Structure formats: structure tokens, C-alpha cells
Amino acid sequence: MAICGVIIRPFKTPEYIWAAGGAVILVIFGLLSATEAFAGIANGLDVYLFLTGMMLLAETAREEGVFDWLAAHATQAAGGSGRKLFVLIYLVGTVVTIFLSNDATAVVLTPAVAAAVRAAKIKYPLPYVLICAFIANAASFVLPISNPANLVIYGSHMPSLLQWLGHYTIPSLVSISVTYAALYFTQRNTVKQVLERNIAIPQLSAGGKAAIAGVLATTIVLLIASAYRVPLGLVTAITGVFTSAVVVIRVRKSPLKVIKGVSWSVIPLVAGLFVIAQGFTKTGLTQALIAVMHQNAQHDITQTAWLGGVMTAICSNLVNNLPVGLIAGNVLQLGHAPAAISSAVLVGVDLGPNLSITGSLATILWLVALRREGLDVSAWTFLTLGALIMTTALTATLAVIWL
Numbered sequence: 001m002a003i004c005g006v007i008i009r010p011f012k013t014p015e016y017i018w019a020a021g022g023a024v025i026l027v028i029f030g031l032l033s034a035t036e037a038f039a040g041i042a043n044g045l046d047v048y049l050f051l052t053g054m055m056l057l058a059e060t061a062r063e064e065g066v067f068d069w070l071a072a073h074a075t076q077a078a079g080g081s082g083r084k085l086f087v088l089i090y091l092v093g094t095v096v097t098i099f100l101s102n103d104a105t106a107v108v109l110t111p112a113v114a115a116a117v118r119a120a121k122i123k124y125p126l127p128y129v130l131i132c133a134f135i136a137n138a139a140s141f142v143l144p145i146s147n148p149a150n151l152v153i154y155g156s157h158m159p160s161l162l163q164w165l166g167h168y169t170i171p172s173l174v175s176i177s178v179t180y181a182a183l184y185f186t187q188r189n190t191v192k193q194v195l196e197r198n199i200a201i202p203q204l205s206a207g208g209k210a211a212i213a214g215v216l217a218t219t220i221v222l223l224i225a226s227a228y229r230v231p232l233g234l235v236t237a238i239t240g241v242f243t244s245a246v247v248v249i250r251v252r253k254s255p256l257k258v259i260k261g262v263s264w265s266v267i268p269l270v271a272g273l274f275v276i277a278q279g280f281t282k283t284g285l286t287q288a289l290i291a292v293m294h295q296n297a298q299h300d301i302t303q304t305a306w307l308g309g310v311m312t313a314i315c316s317n318l319v320n321n322l323p324v325g326l327i328a329g330n331v332l333q334l335g336h337a338p339a340a341i342s343s344a345v346l347v348g349v350d351l352g353p354n355l356s357i358t359g360s361l362a363t364i365l366w367l368v369a370l371r372r373e374g375l376d377v378s379a380w381t382f383l384t385l386g387a388l389i390m391t392t393a394l395t396a397t398l399a400v401i402w403l
Contacts, residue, residue, distance in 0.1 A: 002276060003319060006269075006358050008379070015364065016265040019272030026279045040278030041271045043326065047148050047361075048267050049233030051103060053240030057215055058107040059261040060244045064208040064251070071116035072201045078120070082127075082193040085120065089113055089128055090180055093135035099219045102136035102147050102350075106365035108215070114373035120195040127187035129375060133354075133382070134389060136362040138179035140350045142172040145226040148233075149325040149360075153346050157333055161227050167343055175351055175397045182389040207251035214243025263368055270322065270361060277323030286327060290335040301338055302402055309344035309398045313352025313390070317359040325349045343401050351397060354390035357382045 005018025023040075026032040032040070061067060074092070078085035097105045110132045117125040140147035144154075144164055151158065159167065184191070204212075218239040225235045248255045296304040316324045328345050331337070337345075353359025357367055357379050370376060 002272065003358055006364070014265055015368070016267075016269035016272065019269045019276070021272070023272040023275035026275065032275070032279050032282065036278055036282065037275050040275040043278070044270055044274040044322075046151070046231050046233030047270055047274075047322070049237040050101070050148055051107075051266060051270065051365075053218070053233075053236030053238070054101070054104050054107050055262045055264075055266070056240035056244045056258065057211070057218060058104075058111070059258050060247050061108065061208070061211040061215065062111055063253075063258055063261065064205055064211050064247060065202060066204070066208045066211050067112040067115045068119070069202050069204045069208060070112050071119050072199050074112075075116050075120040075195060076199045076201065078195055080195045080197040082122070082191040082195055085116070085195060086127060086131070086184065086187070086191045089116070089131045090135060090183075093131050094139045094176055097136055097139040098142045098146050099223065100215070101145055101222075102140040102360070102362040103365055105132055105136040106362040106369060110366050110369035111373060114370070114375060119199055122195060123193060124190045125375065126377070126381075127183075127191050129370060129377070130183065130187070130385070133357075133363050133366045133377075134179055134183050135176070136366065137351055137354045137360055138175045138393060139172065140362070141168050141175075141346060143223075143226065145222050145232060147350050147362075149321055149349050150346065151232065152322070152325040153329040153332065153342070153349060158229055167339070168346075171343070171347060171397045171400045174400045175347070175393050178393040178396045179354070179389060182392045183385075186385055186388065205251065207247045207253075210247045210250055211243065214239065214246065218243070263365075263372070266365060266368065269364065273320050273322050273361075274326070276319070277326045280319075280323060280327055281330070286330045286334070289327070289331045293331060293335050293337060293341065297338065297341065301340055305338075305340045305344040305402065306398060308341050309348040309352075309394070309401075312345050312348030313355070313394055316349055316352040317356040320358055320364075321349045321353045321360045340401065344398055347394070347397050347401065351394050352390065354393070355383065355386040359386075 002018050002022025006015045023037060027034055027037050074088050078088060093105055093109055096109050113128050113132055117128055141150060144150050144158060221235055221239055222232060225232055244258055293304060312324055312328055328349060332342050332345060353363055357363050
């Protein structure tokens with residue numbers, strides 16, 4: 001019911017009301033104690049900090065006109081070609097997802113693409129804004145930092161950076177390539193549009209330059225933190241607050257403008273999902289799944305890996321991949337799952353959410369960012385596209401892991 005409320009938004013009620021409301025109902029009906037609910041909220045601390053840092057970075061950059069500046073350059077580089085702009089945005093989205101996480105692609109890149117659409121006077125903006133959602137999930141397992149769900153799934157058993165690259169480099173390339181091919185195929189007629197060529201490039205302010213420097217510094221810091229297995233939430237929050245403070249001081253603006261511009265409602269939305277995940281854990285689901293995994297793995301590891309990848313992909317769309325990632329992570333860690341099963345499950349949790357708008361936190365953040373820019377994509381439109389794009393990419397990626 002909570003997820004349906006987030007998707008449908010009856011009476012245009014904010015998304016967080018439904019997720020938080022679902023969590024409250026669990027406590028009211030005695031399905032979770034207050035202590036257990038708070039424990040569920042505490043499980044998401046690293047994610048809240050991560051989102052806080054990213055949202056502060058994004059809002060600071062938006063206030064200083066960084067997105068309009070980037071959009072103007074991208075549109076000018078496209079040379080009036082809708083196809084070329086499509087490729088440019090996909091490449092940028094891939095890089096942002098890899099080095100700043102899929103949530104950053106939703107929070108940071110979406111406003112830039114919306115600005116590019118306006119600058120190019122594009123009649124049909126859908127293909128370009130869809131890129132931000134699909135690449136955010138398709139490229140989210142290139143590095144451990146590319147998706148907070150990666151940290152949840154592996155927990156304290158996170159592979160080294162070299163081991164990670166050995167496991168996921170080729171599957172990631174397949175996921176990114178197949179997702180591009182499928183998305184372009186569905187939008188091939190719409191992107192054949194002529195764009196505005198005479199694009200005025202706005203001058204980047206001193207605050208804008210400082211914001212860009214802060215984003216680049218955050219990328220470097222996150223890569224170092226990932227290499228040393230340092231929790232990324234606090235690191236991201238610190239760099240986000242520091243960058244915002246530097247920019248505000250430099251341009252002599254009130255910090256309240258940046259603080260008010262951040263979509264803080266995302267935090268209770270995520271907290272509600274973590275409490276719902278805590279409710280699933282209390283049902284004994286974790287132990288039952290461990291038993292099923294062991295039983296199936298003894299007979300056929302390959303079949304178990306495929307089943308694990310497909311089922312986590314489906315469940316991520318029914319409940320959201322954060323709760324599913326928490327449950328799957330517990331099953332994999334407590335059950336000492338073989339590497340093939342762990343890899344397939346991670347791909348299911350990361351790539352599977354490309355089916356629906358509530359599949360991942362990144363897609364929800366993307367939808368929130370779109371609505372803020374005056375754009376919207378219906379749940380049905382996304383589902384019809386995702387049915388082709390996600391299933392094609394997931395099948396190909398799991399096949400590579402199996403090989």
C-alpha cells in the first residue's frame with residue numbers, strides 16, 4: 001500500500017507521506033515495536049548522510065547556474081542534432097553514475113538535462129530525461145561507490161577495488177551498452193528532431209566554479225574512501241556541507257536559500273522504506289531465504305544464481321531496492337553465498353529497478369527532480385519502456401556472469 005501511494009500519489013500527496021505512513025502503521029498495529037522501528041531507521045544512517053551531501057552539492061550548483069552553463073555547452077556541442085545530444089547525455093550520465101553514484105545522477109544530472117532541453121527548445125524532451133533514470137541503474141555496479149545498495153549487499157565483506165573490477169567490469173559494460181541500445185530503439189523516431197543552434201553560453205560565476213571544484217573534489221574523496229572501505233555517507237555529507245559553505249561565503253549569500261531549496265522530504269521517504277524492511281526481517285523471511293538458497297545451491301549453483309538475480313530484480317520493483325538490498329545482503333552474508341550468486345543478486349538489485357519508477361531510490365529522486373522542473377513521466381509510460389529495456393539488459397548481464 002505504501003509503494004502504491006508513492007506511485008499514484010492520490011490527491012497529489014507527497015511521496016514521503018505514504019512511505020512514512022506505512023512505517024507508522026506497522027508500529028500502531030503492533031507488527032513492529034517502537035524500538036525495532038528506530039533500529040530500522042538507524043540502518044539507513046549512512047544513506048541519509050550520503051543523500052544530504054549530494055543534495056546540498058546539487059542545490060548549490062543549481063543556485064550558481066552550473067546546470068544552465070553545462071546545458072548550454074552540451075547543446076552547442078550537439079550541433080543541432082537530437083541524436084548527438086542523446087549520445088552526449090548518455091555518456092555524461094554514465095560518468096556521473098560511476099564516480100558519484102546513481103543517486104547523484106538523479107539529483108545532479110536531471111536538472112542539467114532539463115536545462116538543456118529548455119535551451120535547445122526541444123519539442124519532445126522525454127528521450128533525454130529518461131536517460132538520467134535508466135543509466136543511473138544500468139551503470140550502478142561499475143564501482144562500489146556507484147550505488148549505495150552495493151555497500152548494503154556486501155556489508156563488511158566488501159571485495160577490494162581490484163576484485164570488484166574483476167567481477168563487474170565486463171557485466172557493467174554489457175549492462176550499459178544493452179540499456180543504451182534498447183532505450184535508443186524505443187526513442188529512435190523521437191530523437192530525430194532539430195535543436196536550436198544559436199545557444200548563448202552564460203558566464204560561469206566564481207561561485208559556480210567553486211561548486212564544480214567541490215563536485216570534482218567529492219569524486220576524488222569518494223574514490224579514496226571506497227578504496228579504504230570507509231563508510232561513504234559521512235564523507236559525502238562533510239564534502240557537501242563544506243562545498244556549500246565555501247560557495248556561500250565566497251558569493252556572500254544567505255545559506256538559507258540553499259537549505260530551503262533541498263528536497264528534504266526524501267529523507268523521511270527513505271526512512272519509511274528502511275522501517276518497512278525491518279518489518280520484513282522480523283517475519284523470519286531472512287532465515288527462510290537462507291535455507292532455500294542453500295538447498296538450491298547444493299543442486300545447481302547456476303540455476304540458483306539466475307533465480308536470485310531475477311527474483312531480486314522483480315522484488316526491487318514491488319518494494320524498492322533498498323529494503324530488498326538489506327534483506328538480500330543479510331541472506332548473502334549470513335548464508336556465506338558463493339560469488340556467482342552474490343554477483344547475480346547484486347545485478348538484480350542494481351539493474352532490476354529499471355522496470356518501474358519506484359524500483360530504486362535513484363528513480364524516485366529522478367521523478368522528484370523532474371516534477372520540480374515542471375516535467376513528469378507517468379508510471380505506465382516508464383513501465384512499458386522498462387519492460388523491454390530492463391529485461392533485455394538484465395538477461396544479457398546475467399548471461400555474462402554465468403559465462
